[in-house]
Amino acid sequence: MLKYIIKRILTAIPLIFVITFICFFLIYIAPYDAVDAMVSPKMTKQEIEAKKEQAGLNDPFYVQYGKWLNNLCHGEWGYSLTSGTNIRQDLKTRIPNTIKLVLPSYFTAFFLSIILGLIAGSNQNRRIDRIIDAVSSVGIAVPTFWLALMTMYVFGYRFKMFPLMGMQTIGKEKSFIDFMHHFVMPYVVLTIGFLPELVRYVRSSTISEFKEDYVLIQKSFGSSKAKILLNHVSKNVMLPMVTKLGMALPMLVTGAIITETIFAWPGVGTYYMKAIRTLDYPIVMNILVLSGTLVILGNLLADVLYCLVDPRIRITE
Amino acid sequence: MDKLMEVNNLKTIFRLNGKVLTAIQDINFEIYPGEVLGVVGESGSGKSLTMKSIMGILPENAMIEKGKVLYKGVNILNLKEREKRKLRGKEISMIFQDPMTALNPLRTVEYHLKEVISRHQGGGKLYSREKAIEMLKKVGIRNAEERMKQYPHEFSGGMRQRVLIAMALSCEPSLLIADEPVTALDVTTQVQILNLLKKLQTEHQMATILITHDLGVTSDMCTRVIIMYGGHIMEEGTKNQIIFHPNHPYTRALLRSSMDREKGVAKRLYTIEGYPPSLYEHLQGCPFEKRCRFASEKCRNEVPEYQYYEDGHRTLCHFRGEKLDER
Amino acid sequence: MKKGKFKNFRKEILHNKGAFFSLVFLILIIFTSILIGFYDGDPDAINISNMLAKPSAQHWFGTDELGRDYLIRIIYGGRVSLTVGVLAMLTSIIIGTTAGISAGYFGGNIDSFIMRLSDIFSAVPWIIMVTVVSLLIKKGIFSIVLVIGMFSWMEIARLVRAETLTLKQRDYIQYADFIGTSPWEIMRSHIVPSVLPTIITAATTAVADAIMTESAMSFLGIGVQAPMASWGSLLQNAQANLDNAFHMAVIPGVLIILTICSFNNLGNVFRAVAEPGSRAGESNG
Numbered sequence: 001m002l003k004y005i006i007k008r009i010l011t012a013i014p015l016i017f018v019i020t021f022i023c024f025f026l027i028y029i030a031p032y033d034a035v036d037a038m039v040s041p042k043m044t045k046q047e048i049e050a051k052k053e054q055a056g057l058n059d060p061f062y063v064q065y066g067k068w069l070n071n072l073c074h075g076e077w078g079y080s081l082t083s084g085t086n087i088r089q090d091l092k093t094r095i096p097n098t099i100k101l102v103l104p105s106y107f108t109a110f111f112l113s114i115i116l117g118l119i120a121g122s123n124q125n126r127r128i129d130r131i132i133d134a135v136s137s138v139g140i141a142v143p144t145f146w147l148a149l150m151t152m153y154v155f156g157y158r159f160k161m162f163p164l165m166g167m168q169t170i171g172k173e174k175s176f177i178d179f180m181h182h183f184v185m186p187y188v189v190l191t192i193g194f195l196p197e198l199v200r201y202v203r204s205s206t207i208s209e210f211k212e213d214y215v216l217i218q219k220s221f222g223s224s225k226a227k228i229l230l231n232h233v234s235k236n237v238m239l240p241m242v243t244k245l246g247m248a249l250p251m252l253v254t255g256a257i258i259t260e261t262i263f264a265w266p267g268v269g270t271y272y273m274k275a276i277r278t279l280d281y282p283i284v285m286n287i288l289v290l291s292g293t294l295v296i297l298g299n300l301l302a303d304v305l306y307c308l309v310d311p312r313i314r315i316t317e
Numbered sequence: 318m319d320k321l322m323e324v325n326n327l328k329t330i331f332r333l334n335g336k337v338l339t340a341i342q343d344i345n346f347e348i349y350p351g352e353v354l355g356v357v358g359e360s361g362s363g364k365s366l367t368m369k370s371i372m373g374i375l376p377e378n379a380m381i382e383k384g385k386v387l388y389k390g391v392n393i394l395n396l397k398e399r400e401k402r403k404l405r406g407k408e409i410s411m412i413f414q415d416p417m418t419a420l421n422p423l424r425t426v427e428y429h430l431k432e433v434i435s436r437h438q439g440g441g442k443l444y445s446r447e448k449a450i451e452m453l454k455k456v457g458i459r460n461a462e463e464r465m466k467q468y469p470h471e472f473s474g475g476m477r478q479r480v481l482i483a484m485a486l487s488c489e490p491s492l493l494i495a496d497e498p499v500t501a502l503d504v505t506t507q508v509q510i511l512n513l514l515k516k517l518q519t520e521h522q523m524a525t526i527l528i529t530h531d532l533g534v535t536s537d538m539c540t541r542v543i544i545m546y547g548g549h550i551m552e553e554g555t556k557n558q559i560i561f562h563p564n565h566p567y568t569r570a571l572l573r574s575s576m577d578r579e580k581g582v583a584k585r586l587y588t589i590e591g592y593p594p595s596l597y598e599h600l601q602g603c604p605f606e607k608r609c610r611f612a613s614e615k616c617r618n619e620v621p622e623y624q625y626y627e628d629g630h631r632t633l634c635h636f637r638g639e640k641l642d643e644r
Numbered sequence: 645m646k647k648g649k650f651k652n653f654r655k656e657i658l659h660n661k662g663a664f665f666s667l668v669f670l671i672l673i674i675f676t677s678i679l680i681g682f683y684d685g686d687p688d689a690i691n692i693s694n695m696l697a698k699p700s701a702q703h704w705f706g707t708d709e710l711g712r713d714y715l716i717r718i719i720y721g722g723r724v725s726l727t728v729g730v731l732a733m734l735t736s737i738i739i740g741t742t743a744g745i746s747a748g749y750f751g752g753n754i755d756s757f758i759m760r761l762s763d764i765f766s767a768v769p770w771i772i773m774v775t776v777v778s779l780l781i782k783k784g785i786f787s788i789v790l791v792i793g794m795f796s797w798m799e800i801a802r803l804v805r806a807e808t809l810t811l812k813q814r815d816y817i818q819y820a821d822f823i824g825t826s827p828w829e830i831m832r833s834h835i836v837p838s839v840l841p842t843i844i845t846a847a848t849t850a851v852a853d854a855i856m857t858e859s860a861m862s863f864l865g866i867g868v869q870a871p872m873a874s875w876g877s878l879l880q881n882a883q884a885n886l887d888n889a890f891h892m893a894v895i896p897g898v899l900i901i902l903t904i905c906s907f908n909n910l911g912n913v914f915r916a917v918a919e920p921g922s923r924a925g926e927s928n929g
Contacts (some may be wrong), residue, residue, distance in 0.1 A: 030780050113529075122666060141904035143876075145863050146897035149883060157887045184917060189338075219374045221406035221433050221484065230433065232421045241422065254769045258860060262883070276775045288776060295767045311468045312422060317604035 001313070005304050010228045012300045017294035020072070027250075036090025047193065078282040087286050090271065090317065095253060097167060098267030102255040105187050106248055109194035114238060117202020121237075122229050124207050139196030148189045148262040151286040155185060171203055186263040190256055198244070202237060209233045250294035253287070284305050320387075321492060321524050322371075327384030330372045340366050340379065342549040350491065351522045355535030355556070356547035364528050367545070368494050372411055373401050388492075398615040407437040410485035414497040416477035422470040425467040426480050426634070429471070430487060437488040451536075452483035457513060475506035486517060493518070493525045500530070511538065532575045536560050544568050547604030554630035564626060564638030566609045603635065611641055652917045654705050660812065663913045666906035673903060677723040682714070688712060688871055696889040706891050717873060718895060722873040725855055725900075728788055732854035733847055735793025737800060741843060744804025745831055749812060759805070762798040770795050775858065778866045788867050792854050800846045805841045840920035848911035852904040858901055 043051070052058055059067075071078070076087040145263070155166040162185050163169070172178040188283035210233060218228045248255070253268050260269030268287065275283035307313050327344035330337050341363040348354050359362045369375050371386050373393075385392045393404060407410075413419050430449035434440070434617055438448070453461035456479040469477060478498060485493060495514065499507040515538055518525050527538060535542050535556065542559040544552040544567065552565040563569045603609070606616040613635075621635045632638065657663050691711030705714035712852045747758040765773075773795050779788045811817055811834070820830050844924040855875075861867030863877030870877070882893035 011910060025781065026776060137908065138901065141852070141856075141901045141908065143859055143863075143879075143900055144895065145860060145878060146893070146900065149879065149886060149893045149897070153886050153890055153893065162447065179441070186768075213415060214414070214421045216374055217413060217419045219405070220372055220411045220420075222402045222404070222430070222436060223406075224402055232424065237425050248861060250769060254772055257771050258864065261864065272775075276779065277865060281781065284776060286781065291772050292768060295769075299767065310642075312470050 001307055004210050004313075008300060008303055012296050015296050016293050019296065020069060021065065023288045023292060024068060024283055026288070027281055028061065028064075029279060046269055061184065063209065077286050080283055082278050089285055090283075091268065091290075092284070094268045095272050097265065098256060098260065098269065100167075101183070101186055101190065101254050101265060101267060104253055105190035106194055106251060108187075108191045109198055110241075110245070112191075113195055113198030113202050114234075115200045118234055120199070120231070120281050121203040122210065122225065123207025124210070124311060129203075133203065136196040136199045136203075138222065139192065140200070142192075142196075143153060144189065144193040145258050145262055147192060148186075148259055151185050151189050152262070162207050167266050186256070189263075190259050193259070194305065201244070202241070205237050205240065206233060212236075221238045232303055239306075239309060242305045243302040246300075246305050247299070248299050249298030249301055250291050253294060254291045318351070320347045321350045321389065323385075323387040324367075325385040325387070327367065327370060327386065328382045328487070329375065329379060330368055330382050332378050332380075339548060340535075343549060344384065346543055346553060348492070348524050348526065352525060352541065353525045353539045355539035355542040356409055356526060356528045356545060357530065357535055357542060359530055362457055362545040363548040364545045365496055366548075368411065368526065368528065371403060372409065372494070373398075374507050374556045376406075385485055390489065391420075405414060405565055406433055406485070407488070408490055409486045409488040409492045410488070411496060412478070412481050412485050412498050415501045416474055416481055418618040419481055420477060422469055426472070426487065427499070429480070430465065430484055433484050434487050435564040438514075448487060449483075452487045453480070456480070456483045457484070458483075473506075474502050475510060478502065478510055482513065482517070485555065486521065486523075489521060489523075491523055493523050494528070497530065498527075498532045499534075514538075528538065532571055539581075545572070549604055549632075549633055551605065553587070553629075555628060556630065558626075558630045562630075562638070564624070564630065564641070565634050566611050566641060567605050568632075569641075570608075570610075603633075606625060611636065653913065656913050660913060663727070663909050666909040668672050668912070669902060673722060673899075676719055677720075677726055680719045681724060683716070690853060695879035696885060696892075698889075699891055705895055706889065708878075708892060709885050709889070712808060714895070715891065717878060718875070718899065719752025721873045721875045721878050721896065722903075724785070724868055724872060725858060725876070725903075728785060728792070728858045728868075728874065729851045729855040731789040732796070732858070733793035733850040734855070735789055735892065736796040736850050737843060737847055739793060741798025741804050741836075741839070743797060744801040745808050745835055745839070745840050747801065748805040749827065749831060749835065752806065755781045757800065762801050765795060766798040767790070768800040769855065771860070774861060775864075775866055778861070783866075783869050785868065787870075788858060791861075792857050794854055796850060796857070798926055803842050803846060807842055808835055811835055811838055813839075841914070845911055845918055847915060852907035852911070855900065858905055 037225040057064070070121050075088060077086075077091075080090070087140045116132055118135075123129045141289055152164055163182050167179065167182050168175070169178050169182075198300045214232065215228055218232060223231075227246075255274075256265070256267065257269035257272060259265070261273045264270060271283065272279070274285070324344055326344050328338050328342040331339075331340050338426045344367055346354070355365045356367070365441050366375070369379075370381050371393075373379070381394060384394070387403070388408070393401065394496065396404075420426070427446070427449060430443040430452065431442075434445040435442075438445070440448070449465060453465055456547050458464055458479055459475065464472075469480075469496070472480065481497075498514065499510050502510060504641065514525070514527075518538075527535065529535060532542075539556050541553070541555050543550055544559070544565065546567050552563065552568045554562075556563075559568060562571070563572055602615075602617045602619055603612075603621050606612045609616065615635050619635070621633050623631045624637050625631050625635055626638070656666060664914045689709065689712060693711065693793060694703075694707050696709055697707040699712075699714075703713050703715065705718060708717060709716050742867070743758050743762065747755040777791050778787070781790070795843045817830060818832050820834060821909055822828075858867055858874060859876030859879070862874045863880045865880060865926050868874040873881075878896045882889070882896070886893055
């Protein structure tokens with residue numbers, strides 16, 4: 001099994017290179033001249049040309065890619081075009097903010113969906129199942145941003161229970177209560193956003209698991225439905241959920257772009273959307289690479305986790 | 318001798334897309350302690366469904382419409398679900414056709430066995446563990462203590478069927494229902510498993526219902542045989558009556574096809590033409606009419622009644638066996 | 645056979661209340677979108693004296709921040725949303741079907757290349773893909789359709805590929821191949837008709853997904869650009885006036901939800917008709 005994991009890691013590395021290449025290529029063909037970031041209107045054509053030469057912008061594509069990759073690996077992620085700030089430093093403060101929001105939401109949705117999905121799936125076509133299924137069908141059709149607007153209106157504007165924007169009140173940066181106060185609305189919106197699809201997934205795998213032969217056999221040995229659900233089905237349903245958990249890794253960075261934008265949560269999402277709007281290419285490029293890398297690492301994590309929990313793979317090397 | 322179980326007028330229906338389909342009807346038979354009853358029929362004849370009706374493990378769209386199943390004198394169809402569960406696996410055990418899918422792939426063999434044992438016998442962890450090892454040894458699994466820590470996928474088909482037999486017998490049931498226990502296995506394993514079943518059956522003196530589509534298997538093991546077709550019992554008799562003096566055209570056809578196979582004769586195998594009736598067909602007469610070479614106008618239009626012979630031998634046919642001999 | 649399926653579909657629709665209302669709702673929406681073409685008033689007529697008005701007899705859905713009639717805005721918006729949804733669906737169906745059939749029929753390297761590509765496309769978060777590509781191409785309805793279509797063909801390709809693989813094993817297709825029918829002809833006359841039910845089912849879901857994606861893009865400001873509006877961009881405007889014109893946020897959202905739900909419901913009906921096993925449950929015994 002260790003061999004498999006090592007092999008899997010080794011195949012992930014070239015993929016990451018492919019991703020960086022694609023990202024670089026995308027931005028390379030983008031209608032933007034990197035020199036714009038370094039020049040001021042007062043400079044003459046010659047000066048600009050010299051600057052361009054100095055920055056290596058006249059080099060062939062692959063040389064530029066090599067330099068860029070080299071910088072990337074050494075932690076030099078460049079500077080924002082609009083504000084001139086160091087992108088790496090910016091992300092250092094923003095990623096934890098996003099994680100603070102996404103991680104609790106995803107875990108809440110994850111566990112709730114297991115419970116709701118198992119309940120619905122094991123009572124297929126009964127009232128409780130119909131309700132859960134109908135609500136999640138509608139839930140899938142609800143745009144997250146609309147849900148956010150509604151929440152904002154009701155709890156922010158009307159009842160004034162929670163602040164509308166941001167993560168902390170200025171001057172109260174250390175206060176946990178203040179943070180929680182800001183946290184509740186985006187957290188709930190995001191959780192509800194994640195929930196319906198997960199519930200449907202768990203429900204349908206519970207239903208198909210109950211159709212397995214071994215369930216009938218367990219029944220014929222006098223096991224009750226509750227026992228079958230608890231001792232057998234739930235385990236088999238939860239096993240593939242581990243994969244979902246691994247695949248969710250990139251969400252830690254890009255999982256809340258819309259929600260963050262609406263609630264002005266100072267995470268990667270707002271940072272990214274602002275960059276998109278102001279055509280701040282270096283930022284877009286970095287986040288692109290980051291999210292691509294996380295996708296690959298997430299897949300890797302999913303595979304490795306699956307290996308660790310499934311006895312069928314665990315033992316047959 | 319007292320009957321162990323008696324099935325009276327059992328009828329089970331399916332609901333499918335708003336239609337009601339009769340799957341089995343008029344099922345009457347009994348079984349005595351310690352005997353082996355063979356139930357023979359093609360797939361779709363309703364033999365499995367009869368057993369699932371008895372066990373109360375029908376699929377959700379099927380239900381028993383009428384009839385009684387008296388087990389030790391009590392109609393178990395009227396019991397509450399909780400009481401039925403106490404019977405299943407303890408008084409009446411069942412083993413199934415496909416051992417490959419019968420065990421939960423994510424639970425060890427030990428878990429499976431201990432779960433059944435502790436549910437029906439209580440006893441501490443130690444007891445159920447020891448009992449599990451004992452049972453595994455009994456069904457011929459070597460290194461039981463180590464093997465039982467393994468997962469089902471590490472066992473071959475034959476070995477898994479042994480595990481299931483161990484589970485089924487762990488609570489010493491009075492009745493074992495074996496639903497085509499060897500059909501999914503390869504030929505050499507088939508013989509081993511059948512021999513094992515035979516040995517355990519004699520040892521424990523438990524009544525056994527052996528479902529098979531192969532008459533050859535029944536001649537080896539059974540005392541009495543029931544032939545099923547299209548949801549009806551077509552013929553019932555002792556093993557010798559069925560094998561040597563079959564009185565139903567269907568049984569005769571079945572025997573001819575299996576005898577030919579056994580002899581390995583080079584001439585064209587005798588097969589019964591056509592297919593068993595589907596549940597969707599609405600039948601006015603005898604279910605076997607379309608494939609029967611003795612069929613007449615009467616067979617098409619009238620439901621036959623049972624013909625009784627000596628010793629409880631009966632057939633569901635308009636004609637008596639003697640009459641058929643003449644034709 | 646085809647007629648039978650249609651009959652089943654009609655039966656299922658009449659039988660299933662949710663599906664029936666979905667169909668009625670969609671027909672209503674589509675007709676309104678078409679009929680609004682005959683409206684001769686100016687949808688962008690500004691009326692500063694009547695801004696952000698609540699729904700009333702004169703303006704059923706109220707007015708927006710420039711005093712424009714919100715009902716008219718919403719109908720025009722719905723027209724854009726539906727058009728984008730349908731066109732994006734067509735794009736993704738065309739890409740997906742082509743990719744799926746080629747992968748399934750030719751197998752080998754072509755298959756692994758297409759499936760790898762589909763893996764990559766489905767791995768990267770859609771919002772990142774869509775935003776980046778929207779940077780690279782000119783803004784406008786056409787590019788929105790293209791972007792959405794480009795990032796939603798993978799599921800269809802997967803389904804069509806699986807079906808093509810099983811079809812390829814069928815005798816009549818093997819025979820057609822044997823007697824020298826060209827692959828193109830086999831695909832056109834045998835495979836495409838057989839995968840059609842799958843495609844139709846996938847299409848309903850694809851419209852729903854496309855409408856959802858478009859609304860999110862427009863809400864974020866990278867979709868439909870002013871003065872053109874869609875339900876998503878109406879919601880973007882609504883956010884700014886959330887406190888004093890709540891109706892502006894509620895109505896487009898409800899319409900999005902109803903439309904997506906309806907398409908999904910119809911998809912479920914198609915699925916139930918196309919593969920009866922998926923709902924009826926098996927009959928054993």
